[in-house]
Amino acid sequence: MKERNQERWMKAQSLLEKLTLDEKIAVVHGAELFCTGAVPRLGIPKLRMSDGPMGVRKEFKPDCWADVGLSDDYVTYLPCNSALAATWNRELAYETGSVLGEEARGRGKDVILGPGINIKRSPLCGRNFEYFSEDPYLTKELAVPYIQGVQQWDVAACVKHFAVNNQETERLWVDVEIEEEALRTIYLPAFYDAVTKADSYTIMGAYNKVNGEHCCQHQQLLDDILRKEWKYDGTVISDWGAVHDTVEAANSQLDIEMSVTNDFDQYYLAEPLKKAITEGTVKEEVLDEKVMHILYLMMRLHMIDGNRKSGTYNTEEHRQKAKMAARESVVLLKNDEKRLPLCETEIQRLLVIGENANCAHAAGGGSAEIKALYEITPLMGIKKLLGGNAKVTYIQGYCRKDKKEEPETNWQETSLEDGGGKTTHQEADDALKEKRKQMREEALCVAKEYDHIIFIGGLNHDQDCEGNDRADMKLPYEQDELIQELLKINPHTIVTLVAGSPVEMGTWIDAAKTVVWGWYAGMEGGTALAEVLFGKINPSGKLPETFYKTHLDCSAHAVGEFPGGKSVAYKEGVFVGYRYNDTYQVQPQFCFGHGLSYTEFALSEIQVEAKQSCVICNVTNTGDMTGKEVVQVYLSPKLCDKKQPVKELKGFEKVELLPGETKTVEVKMEEGVEGRHVWVGTSLERLEQIM
Numbered sequence: 086m087k088e089r090n091q092e093r094w095m096k097a098q099s100l101l102e103k104l105t106l107d108e109k110i111a112v113v114h115g116a117e118l119f120c121t122g123a124v125p126r127l128g129i130p131k132l133r134m135s136d137g138p139m140g141v142r143k144e145f146k147p148d149c150w151a152d153v154g155l156s157d158d159y160v161t162y163l164p165c166n167s168a169l170a171a172t173w174n175r176e177l178a179y180e181t182g183s184v185l186g187e188e189a190r191g192r193g194k195d196v197i198l199g200p201g202i203n204i205k206r207s208p209l210c211g212r213n214f215e216y217f218s219e220d221p222y223l224t225k226e227l228a229v230p231y232i233q234g235v236q237q238w239d240v241a242a243c244v245k246h247f248a249v250n251n252q253e254t255e256r257l258w259v260d261v262e263i264e265e266e267a268l269r270t271i272y273l274p275a276f277y278d279a280v281t282k283a284d285s286y287t288i289m290g291a292y293n294k295v296n297g298e299h300c301c302q303h304q305q306l307l308d309d310i311l312r313k314e315w316k317y318d319g320t321v322i323s324d325w326g327a328v329h330d331t332v333e334a335a336n337s338q339l340d341i342e343m344s345v346t347n348d349f350d351q352y353y354l355a356e357p358l359k360k361a362i363t364e365g366t367v368k369e370e371v372l373d374e375k376v377m378h379i380l381y382l383m384m385r386l387h388m389i390d391g392n393r394k395s396g397t398y399n400t401e402e403h404r405q406k407a408k409m410a411a412r413e414s415v416v417l418l419k420n421d422e423k424r425l426p427l428c429e430t431e432i433q434r435l436l437v438i439g440e441n442a443n444c445a446h447a448a449g450g451g452s453a454e455i456k457a458l459y460e461i462t463p464l465m466g467i468k469k470l471l472g473g474n475a476k477v478t479y480i481q482g483y484c485r486k487d488k489k490e491e492p493e494t495n496w497q498e499t500s501l502e503d504g505g506g507k508t509t510h511q512e513a514d515d516a517l518k519e520k521r522k523q524m525r526e527e528a529l530c531v532a533k534e535y536d537h538i539i540f541i542g543g544l545n546h547d548q549d550c551e552g553n554d555r556a557d558m559k560l561p562y563e564q565d566e567l568i569q570e571l572l573k574i575n576p577h578t579i580v581t582l583v584a585g586s587p588v589e590m591g592t593w594i595d596a597a598k599t600v601v602w603g604w605y606a607g608m609e610g611g612t613a614l615a616e617v618l619f620g621k622i623n624p625s626g627k628l629p630e631t632f633y634k635t636h637l638d639c640s641a642h643a644v645g646e647f648p649g650g651k652s653v654a655y656k657e658g659v660f661v662g663y664r665y666n667d668t669y670q671v672q673p674q675f676c677f678g679h680g681l682s683y684t685e686f687a688l689s690e691i692q693v694e695a696k697q698s699c700v701i702c703n704v705t706n707t708g709d710m711t712g713k714e715v716v717q718v719y720l721s722p723k724l725c726d727k728k729q730p731v732k733e734l735k736g737f738e739k740v741e742l743l744p745g746e747t748k749t750v751e752v753k754m755e756e757g758v759e760g761r762h763v764w765v766g767t768s769l770e771r772l773e774q775i776m
C-alpha cells in the first residue's frame with residue numbers, strides 16, 4: 086500500500102469543508118446510470134464510470150438503459166479474463182490493462198468497472214469468463230499488473246466483486262456461508278493484492294450476502310478487513326442495486342451507491358440519507374468520510390487540478406496488443422498424432438463445421454458486452470491466413486433455439502427483479518431436434534468428401550452470461566452427437582472449442598486426436614486461433630482452471646452446494662478447483678496448468694534456494710520450433726495435523742526459447758519453503774518433487 090499523499094488529502098479536506106449537505110449527498114450516489122452527481126460551483130465533476138473488462142462498454146443514455154446510438158463508442162475488444170489467465174503472462178496482463186485504461190481515458194471515463202477477480206468455485210458460474218482462475222495465486226499475479234496497466238492512464242480500476250461472489254443463481258440475495266480459513270486463503274488474497282500491491286483506486290462491493298450480511302454494508306468485509314486490516318483508503322462502490330438499507334450502508338465503509346433504476350433521488354444514499362442525517366439517525370461524519378474517499382480519488386486521477394493524461398481508443402497498437410494476448414491464450418489440449426500444426430501449402434480443400442467458426446461474441450455476456458470495432462471470427466481468421474489458395478467450405482452443423490422477439494427493455498433495467506439470477510437448463514422440442522438432425526446429416530454428408538476438417542463449436546454468451554449459471558457442463562445444441570459422428574467419418578477431425586468455461590468431452594474425447602481450446606479472445610481471436618492451427622504461432626496457453634470430466638467432479642458440487650437455495654454453504658472449504666481433485670484424487674479431463682506445444686521442453690538442474698525462497702532451473706527447447714513454456718512451482722506441507730491441499734501453486738515463470746536453446750529460469754515465491762515439499766514442472770500432472 087502506497088503512503089497516502091498528504092497534499093492531496095489536505096486539498097480534499099479543504100474542498101469538503103466548503104460543501105453543503107446537499108452537495109455531499111450528490112457525490113455519494115448515482116445521479117445517472119453510470120455517473121455520480123457533480124458540484125459545479127466548486128469544480129467537482131461527476132465521476133464517470135463504464136463497464137469493462139473486455140473493453141469500454143457502449144454509451145448509455147443517462148437515465149434509461151438505451152444506447153445513445155452513435156458511432157463514437159466502438160472500441161478495441163480485448164480477450165476475456167479467462168483467456169488472459171490462460172496466457173500465464175504477467176506482461177500481457179499489464180499491456181491488456183493498459184489498453185483498457187487508455188481507451189477508458191480516451192472515452193472520457195474516470196473509473197473502469199473491472200477487472201473481475203472472483204474465484205471460479207464452480208465451472209457452471211455464468212460469469213466465469215470475466216474472471217481469471219480457480220487459483221488465488223494465478224489470479225492475483227495477473228490482476229496486479231492488469232490494474233497497474235489501467236491506472237497508469239489516470240483512470241481508476243474497480244476491482245470486483247468484493248467478495249465471495251461466485252455464482253449468478255439468486256445473485257442478489259444468496260447468502261454465502263463460509264468459514265474464515267477458506268475466506269482468507271481462497272477468496273480474499275487476490276483482493277488483498279489488488280488493493281495493497283496494485284493500489285486499485287476503487288473496489289466494487291458484491292450483490293450477495295456473506296454469513297448473513299449484504300456485502301455492500303458488511304461490517305467485517307468493509308470495515309474490519311478492507312479498511313482496518315488492509316488500510317484501504319480508496320473508494321468503495323456498490324454493485325448496481327446492491328445496497329439495501331440507508332443506515333447500514335451509511336455506517337458501513339461503502340462510499341458510493343449505484344443502481345439500475347432512474348429514481349436517483351430515492352437511492353438509499355440520496356434523499357433517505359439526507360433525512361437520516363437531519364433527523365440524527367446517521368452522523369454527518371460518516372458522510373464526510375465517504376466524500377473524502379471520493380475527493381481523494383478525484384485528486385489521484387487529476388480530475389480537479391486539470392493536469393491529467395489523455396488517452397485514445399481504437400489504435401493499431403491496441404489491436405496488436407489484443408492480438409498478442411489472444412495468441413498466447415489458445416490452449417492445445419491434445420495433439421496425439423501431431424496432426425497440428427496444419428500445413429497451409431498442403432491443403433487444397435478444407436471443411437469448417439460449427440457455429441462458433443462463424444460467430445462474433447463481443448456483444449454478449451451481460452455488462453461485459455462490447456461494441457467492438459470489429460471481430461475476426463475463426464472462419465475469417467482461417468480464410469485470411471489461407472489467402473485464397475485453398476477452397477474453404479463452411480457448414481453450420483447445428484443451431485441454437487430461435488430467439489423469441491427481443492424484449493423492449495434492456496436486461497439490466499429489470500435485473501433487480503426475481504433475485505437477479507437463474508440456472509438455465511437446456512431444452513429442445515421435437516421440431517428443434519428434427520432440425521438439428523437434418524443439419525447434422527447435411528454436415529456429415531459433406532464431411533465424407535473432405536480430408537481436412539476443422540470443427541469449431543463450444544459455448545456462446547447464451548451460456549457464459551451474467552445472471553445465468555449453467556445446469557451442467559454439457560455442450561449445447563447436440564454438438565456432442567455431431568462431434569462423435571464426425572470423428573467416425575474422419576478421425577483426424579480437429580475439434581476446436583471456443584468458450585468461456587469448460588465443457589464435458591467424455592462422449593468423444595478418446596476418439597478425438599486433436600483438441601484445441603480457444604476463449605472469447607477479443608477482436609483478433611479468430612486471427613490468433615488460425616495462426617495456431619497453421620503453426621504461425623506455437624501454442625503456449627495453459628489451463629487456468631481444472632477441466633473436469635463433469636461438474637460433479639468439482640468440489641462445490643461434490644458437497645452438494647452449488648447453486649444452493651437462498652443460502653449456499655461452502656462446505657468444501659479450501660478444497661477449491663485442483664486443490665480438491667489433486668488431494669482427493671478425482672481425475673479431471675485436463676488438469677490445471679495443462680497445455681501442449683508444437684515443440685518439447687526439458688527441465689534440468691532444478692535447485693531450490695530455500696533462503697531466497699526461489700527455484701532455479703534450466704529449461705531447454707528440445708524440439709525444432711520456437712516456443713514458450715511455463716515453469717510452475719507448487720508447495721505442499723510436509724507435516725500437518727489437518728487435511729490440507731496436497732499442492733498449491735506458489736510461483737511461475739513463462740519463458741521463450743528458440744529451438745535447441747537453454748535458459749536458466751528463476752521462479753520467485755512470496756512464501757518460504759521451510760517445512761514444505763517443493764514440486765516443479767509444466768502442469769499439475771507433470772511435476773517433479775524436488776524437496
Ligand code: BGC
Pocket residue numbers: 136198245324325452500
Ligand atoms: C454487474 C457489475 C457491473 C454493473 C454495472 C452489474 O449488473 O454485476 O459487474 O459493473 O452491473 O453495469
